[in-house]
Structure formats: C-alpha cells, structure tokens
Amino acid sequence: MNTVTQGPKFVVSEAEGVWLWDDNGDRYLDGTASLWYCNVGHGRTEIADAVYRQISTLDAYTVYGDFANEPALQLSERLAAHAPVADPRVILTCGGGEAVDTAAKLARRYWAAQGQPERGHLISRTGGYHGLHGFGTSMIGMDRFRTGFGRLIEDTSVVAHDSVEALEEEILRVGPERVAAYFAEPIIGAGGVYAPPEGYFEGVAQLCRRYGILFIVDSVICGFARMGNWFGIERFGVRPDMIVFAKGVSSGYLPLGGVITSGEVAEPFWNRPGNPFVHGTTYAGHPTCCAAAMANLDILEREDLFTVSLEIETQLDSAVQTLADHPLVREVRSGVGVMAAVELTTEALEQRGITTSEVFTEARARGVVLRAIPHSLLISPPLIITWEQIDHLVSTLRAALDAVDQRH
Incomplete structure (x- = not known):
C-alpha cells in the first residue's frame, strides 16, 4: 500500500x-487473465446478454432452506454432470476463498456427524494457495500470507508439495484419527506453478483411503479448461471427496464459486434428520451470477x-x-x-x-x-x-x- x-x-x-x-x-x-480467471477472454457479449436477461427477470434471491432459482439449479446440475466425484452434490458460494472455508468446515462437520469430532486437523502443501479467508489463511503454504495476524486456526499443518512420504509422515505425527482432510491444487498456481511428480496424486489418493482422510482438491485456478478439462484433477486419474471451484466457472464476469462433494460426504446431512450443515452466505446461488456462469460454460463447450x-x-x-x-x-x-x-x-x-x-x-x-x-x-x-x-x-x-x- x-x-x-x-x-x-x-x-x-x-x-x-x-x-x-x-x-x-x-x-x-x-498475460494473466486478470487473476487467473478470464478463461474465455474479455468482452464476451453473450455473457453480458445473459446477465441482462436474468437481472431483468429475477435479479437476486436467497437460496436458503427450500428456496431455489432456475439458474442455480441448472448450473449445479451441469457441474455435477462433469465432476470426477462419486454421486456429486453442489454447494454454491461467491468465490474461491469462501468455497475453501466451506469445504474445510464441511470436512470437520462431516467427521463430527460420524461420531469422530476429534478429526479436525487439516493438511496442505508448501506453495499451496487456498484464498485468504480464515481457513484458507491458516492452510496457505506461503508464510508471508500468514504472519502478523495473530493466532489463526491452529489444527493445520503444511507438508512438502512433492512428497507422498512427507504427507504420510505428517498424518502419522498428528495421528490419523485426528486428521479430517488433505487439501491440494492439481497444479500449484499462485505459489509458483509447480506440477506434481509422476504418480503423486495416485499415491495421495491411496494414502487418504488407507487412513480414512477426506481428499479435497482446490481447482479454483486449474478448472474450466485451463488444464484441458473441467476441474484439472482429471489429468491425474483420481477421484477426490470434494472439489473447490471458482474463477473460470464464470470467467470472472461475476463472482461465483462452490464446492462439489461426494454423496458419501453429503449423506449425514441429506439422509439423517436433525443433522444440518449450519453454513451459508447471503449471495450463494445468486441467479444473475449463475446465468453468467452458464453462458460462460456455453462458450467453453461451443468453442x-x-x-x-x-x-x-x-x-x-x-x-x-x-x-x-x-x-x-x-x-x-x-x-x-x-x-x-x-x-x-x-x-x-x-x-x-x-x-x-x-x-x-x-x-x-x-x-x-x-x-x-x-x-x-x-x-x-x-x-x-x-x-x-x-x-x-x-x-x-x-x-x-x-x-x-x-x-x-
């Protein structure tokens, strides 16, 4: 400043x-598509037209409880259809940092619902960037973003970005019974563009299954064709428990993000009465933002x-x-x-x-x-x-x- x-x-x-x-x-x-997000390029009149049509019909309304709107429903169904996640469900947010915090809270809440509230520890990678909200700042793999803010969320730790062995050592140090989830970007983006070693994500997926840890992929930078597919992680042939997305979903024309979670993670909240995931944001599922995203995805697919x-x-x-x-x-x-x-x-x-x-x-x-x-x-x-x-x-x-x- x-x-x-x-x-x-x-x-x-x-x-x-x-x-x-x-x-x-x-x-x-x-040369940077603004902050990694303008995948389809600037000035797309199709998106502007879609925004105008939607805001002229239904500008905005909450999706709390049983409220919904057509653009939010259509977008969620479209994303779920392409997600490499088993039996996917979608939670919409206003951006990547907010989506990371949603995924972190959901991971902890999932284990509490499973009768294992002690599983709250979150592990991430050196160089990893997960936004600058509360959980994201606590998990970020770059010290300059963490210092000077006092005590952050303390049940977090960071391991070498290129070592499955380092991840296992940290899981065993913390105790598998205390670890909720592991967060990783398909390619470390803002931390310096580091691709994983061959076999890395296959090893991570196996490790998370062995110890019963949720594997969460942060695809905020890597998604929506930047890696030639929908969410980036498809390049490595693994299926995570959750995917965090934002940026390229709307090419930044309007703020939008979200979490795609497996049916297994959703099960305690969807299928057990009296067990809500008490979390949400004012503008999540914003119909005009979702309309912009739908028009953006049309461009990605048409071209x-x-x-x-x-x-x-x-x-x-x-x-x-x-x-x-x-x-x-x-x-x-x-x-x-x-x-x-x-x-x-x-x-x-x-x-x-x-x-x-x-x-x-x-x-x-x-x-x-x-x-x-x-x-x-x-x-x-x-x-x-x-x-x-x-x-x-x-x-x-x-x-x-x-x-x-x-x-x-």
Whole structure:
C-alpha cells in the first residue's frame, strides 16, 4: 500500500479478448487473465446478454432452506454432470476463498456427524494457495500470507508439495484419527506453478483411503479448461471427496464459486434428520451470477476450449522455455496447463538486488501484464490467446529481463 501511494495508479478502463486499455488509451496484453480467471477472454457479449436477461427477470434471491432459482439449479446440475466425484452434490458460494472455508468446515462437520469430532486437523502443501479467508489463511503454504495476524486456526499443518512420504509422515505425527482432510491444487498456481511428480496424486489418493482422510482438491485456478478439462484433477486419474471451484466457472464476469462433494460426504446431512450443515452466505446461488456462469460454460463447450487449451499449453511451453537461457533466469516451469512460471536466479534476487517487481514493471511498460511473486513471474493468459500473441508475450518478457539485467 505504501508503495502504491507513491505513484500514479494503473487504471484499467476497457478490455476486449486478450487486450486491456488503460485510461490513457494505451493497450496491454493480459498475460494473466486478470487473476487467473478470464478463461474465455474479455468482452464476451453473450455473457453480458445473459446477465441482462436474468437481472431483468429475477435479479437476486436467497437460496436458503427450500428456496431455489432456475439458474442455480441448472448450473449445479451441469457441474455435477462433469465432476470426477462419486454421486456429486453442489454447494454454491461467491468465490474461491469462501468455497475453501466451506469445504474445510464441511470436512470437520462431516467427521463430527460420524461420531469422530476429534478429526479436525487439516493438511496442505508448501506453495499451496487456498484464498485468504480464515481457513484458507491458516492452510496457505506461503508464510508471508500468514504472519502478523495473530493466532489463526491452529489444527493445520503444511507438508512438502512433492512428497507422498512427507504427507504420510505428517498424518502419522498428528495421528490419523485426528486428521479430517488433505487439501491440494492439481497444479500449484499462485505459489509458483509447480506440477506434481509422476504418480503423486495416485499415491495421495491411496494414502487418504488407507487412513480414512477426506481428499479435497482446490481447482479454483486449474478448472474450466485451463488444464484441458473441467476441474484439472482429471489429468491425474483420481477421484477426490470434494472439489473447490471458482474463477473460470464464470470467467470472472461475476463472482461465483462452490464446492462439489461426494454423496458419501453429503449423506449425514441429506439422509439423517436433525443433522444440518449450519453454513451459508447471503449471495450463494445468486441467479444473475449463475446465468453468467452458464453462458460462460456455453462458450467453453461451443468453442471447445478444452481441446484448444491443450494446443495452447504446448505452444506456451515451447515459447516460454526459450527464456531458460537468460542470465537472470534460474528455472522455467511450464508444460501442464495454460500456465507458466519464470523464476529468477538466487544471485539476481539476493546478490544483485533485482526484484520480480522490476521485471513486471518493465514488461508492463512494454505492453504486457504479468504477475510477480517474490521469486517468479507468472503467466496464465486467457485461453483464446493466439500463437502470435504468445510470441509477443514471451519476447516482451525477454526484453524486460534484458532491461533489468543491464540496469543492474
């Protein structure tokens, strides 16, 4: 905040396709689909029209108790039909962080309903990002998001993101009888774009079954064609107990998220009287947001962005790997999903005092918007990006790296 107050603001005034315009009329390539969410690109009139039609008919109304609306019902049925979860049920929320907290509470409440209230511990991974609500902040795998807030939810722990053995060691340390659930993203996104080692999720799924732990997949970043399928986790052939989703479900046109849970997890609440899951939010199931999501999913399917994204994944990987030889670059991570990370060397960051923010600023000055985290530049463009636009993005990032290298 202090840094932002020292200079002019970057005011985004217009967007179309993969492009943004600021209030001076200058154009920029949106290299991150805003915050990983604008999968179908900006300015889709089909979504705007769907929002207008819905808000003109039924703008909003609660879905508490037995209240419902057609867009919420239709969206839930559509998502359940594609979810790699046994006998799926859907809980709608207003975004990813809210959905993570819903899943965490549901996991704990499930075990209490099963007569095992001591099973409240939640395990997550280093680098994992699960939003910044209460449970999400407590489980996040990056210390900078946890410090300075006092005591958070304490029955949580974080294990190495690439080790099934580390997860089992932590389960045994805590005690399997105390562990409620394990949270993991299919690809760690905001923490630096880390793909799992071969066989990782198969091993995790087996481990969770062995110890009776709920396996919860956070697909907020990875879903809705960013990995060539509906929820990302399908790439690894496993079936979790719950899936958390948001972002690409509406391509960010209106806020929406949710949890898809297995019938087994839903059973105590659906089939046993007097045993409610006492949880909900004011705008969950918002009909206008659900209408936007339905129009967005129509685009994903009509334009087959599930297949297109696999082609873009290969093109992006080929292009961004050319940066691996740059003197400031330690590692390029890409090749699974339409996302990539360009990590700077330890020498650049620590000895030379270079920051990723400098590279971000140089890229933006040249017309490309990326995402800077402490050690890497992140890339996650809209799924409608072309090969020429990918080449422009990568060549601009190289020019930004060159400028920073020369300055230091």
